[in-house]
Amino acid sequence: MNCGKKERAEKEMSEENLKLLPCHFTWGLLKEDADLNFLKVKLHEKLAMECSYEGNRKQRELNFIGFIKHLQGFNNEALQHLELAKEEQNNRGRDMIVTYGNLAWVHSLMGNVTESETNIERVHEVLRAFPNPSPTEHHREVLSEKAWSLLKFSKKTYIRAKEIFLEALQKDPDDTEWNTGLAFALFRLEGLKFSQYKRVGFEESPAVLQLKKALKLDPKNAMIHVYLGLKSYKNTKNSEAWRHMTQALKMAPDNLSVVLHVAKFMKKEKEYDAALEVLLEMLKKAPDSSRLHHEIANNYRWKAMQIKDTHNPELLGFCVQHLEKVASLNPGHIFPQLELALRYAELKQTTKAEQKFTELFALPDLKPADLQAWHRMYGDFKQYRLGSEKAAVDHYKKAMRLGPVSTEWFSCRNRLRKVLEKSRRDTYEIQTFFESLNTEDKDK
Known part of the structure; x- marks a missing residue:
């Protein structure tokens, strides 16, 4: 040879x-x-x-x-x-x-x-x-690392993670790690399957049953409480949701994932001051967490809306401050930077907002979801800050043509429908656009 x-x-x-x-x-x-x-x-x-x-x-x-x-x-x-x-x-x-x-x-x-x-x-x-x-x-150590990696990696690998946990439980039904892993996998899969308008009942939910079993085996696991809290909240069991979330925070006040989940729950409950207190306390321990800064910015924004003062300069100023920090810590995350552009506009810094939008659109290799968010938010900027409804409609259409790659697709559809509801002739051919989308769907 x-x-x-x-x-x-x-x-x-x-x-x-x-x-x-x-x-x-x-x-x-x-x-x-x-x-x-x-x-x-x-x-x-x-x-x-x-x-x-x-x-x-x-x-x-x-x-x-x-x-x-x-x-x-x-x-x-x-x-x-x-x-x-x-x-x-x-x-x-x-x-x-x-x-x-x-x-x-x-x-x-x-x-x-x-x-x-x-x-x-x-x-x-x-x-x-x-x-x-x-x-x-395979050795347990290998199976465990594989299953958790699959669960963390992507929604497309949740099912494979679940299958590994299920197979392992057939050999050891009361194993703490396998039961917790299966509970988390079921929770995430149910989150993908059911929307806010269509949910499996709390008592019938396989995820809830498995989370309860996992909690008995692993009572010190704060994330189990978090997931049970979210399941309770989604099924209007708010007092039970608060109990689980409070317990999770008490058990793991230094766990960034736990704190973020609890704060987001508080935000949904419109308890913005409570959420900010939790987040700002965590910020002392993790000052360079872009996810923390983003959630803090969101709460300042929603607090301004709660007091019916959306242009409150102090609250908007805090919001912008934290969004700018997100941009510096994580420049690859487009969505909070789009929010930042809108906040600039709300502070009447129109030139700065336009500059930010232009800068983001020029980024190479924007993902479809990011591009869709760009068109939706730029459309909002055109409509609500510059008063150009026609330009806004054009961007909402461009976003929808990308397909339902994110929830922004539905936001754009709702905005176009609102324009259609106006009793006037000039509706920018929106109905024709909707009909063309339906035709395309049938052709696929």
């Missing part, structure tokens, strides 16, 4: 070995299915918090963000996070299987053949030291 053929054979063998490794790269996690910027920010904010991690959870977070960095095209940063993950466990035990597998993949993609092969061999060493009960089974 000449050198060229030998190299190709070795490369093919290496690729086959990589495909057999149990790690994020072989779990079918596709970058087009997820909001990578959101995942990155959420993980970075969690790692930045001064909190204790149980077991190998910090290692898992580092593994996951390493994979996200790879999907974003930053393999050097991916490698840095994976090396930190390796340090968490000091190169020992079954917890290392996924970490070594991820390292092997990243090194291979970067052309570091020797390092890749070394990490492949490390996986095999762990597997020899801790053999599987059967060839078709």
Whole structure:
């Protein structure tokens, strides 16, 4: 065999070995299915918090963000996070299987053949030291990391996560982790399936039944209380919702996800001062959380609306201050920056608002959902700040032509319907536009 053929054979063998490794790269996690910027920010904010991690959870977070960095095209940063993950466990035990597998993949993609092969061999060493009960089974540590990664990654991978939790529970029905994981998966799947107008009843909800079972097994898990609180709220059991949310906050006042969920619930209950108190207290512990700043801005905005003073300069000023902070912390998140442009307009800073809209529209590779939000908010700006209804209608139409890629599609439809309701001739051919959309739907 000449050198060229030998190299190709070795490369093919290496690729086959990589495909057999149990790690994020072989779990079918596709970058087009997820909001990578959101995942990155959420993980970075969690790692930045001064909190204790149980077991190998910090290692898992580092593994996951390493994979996200790879999907974003930053393999050097991916490698840095994976090396930190390796340090968490000091190169020992079954917890290392996924970490070594991820390292092997990243090194291979970067052309570091020797390092890749070394990490492949490390996986095999762990597997020899801790053999599987059967060839078709994975170690619990691998299954657990896979299931939680699928649950975190995207709504398109919720079902696969649920299936892993269900399969694991068949062998151990009272396992705390598997029961909690299944409860969270069912909660999220029900959230996708049922809208605000069509919900499964509280008593009949498989998610509620599983959350209650999980709470008995894991009574210190604050997120179970959060999800039960949200289920209660959606079924108009408000006193029970408050009980769960208050308990969650009491149990985990330093948990950013818990605090954000509780504050959003308070916002829905129009308790804006209570929400702001919780959020501002959390901000002392996580001053660089873009998600916190965004939620604080929202509450100042809604508080102004509650007191029927939407142009209150003080409250709008606070809102703008926090939205500008979001823009600096997370420039990849378009939606709060669109809100910022509208707030500028409400403060009568029209030039600044127009400049912000123009700047955002010029960004490369805007996602359809972001572009749809841009057209909706720019349309609002044209209609309510500049008094150009015709221009607004044009943008609402452009947003709807993108299809129902986000809830903004429905917002634009509602705005167009309001224009139609006006008793006059000039309705900018909106009815014809609606009919064309129906025709397109039938043709598909």
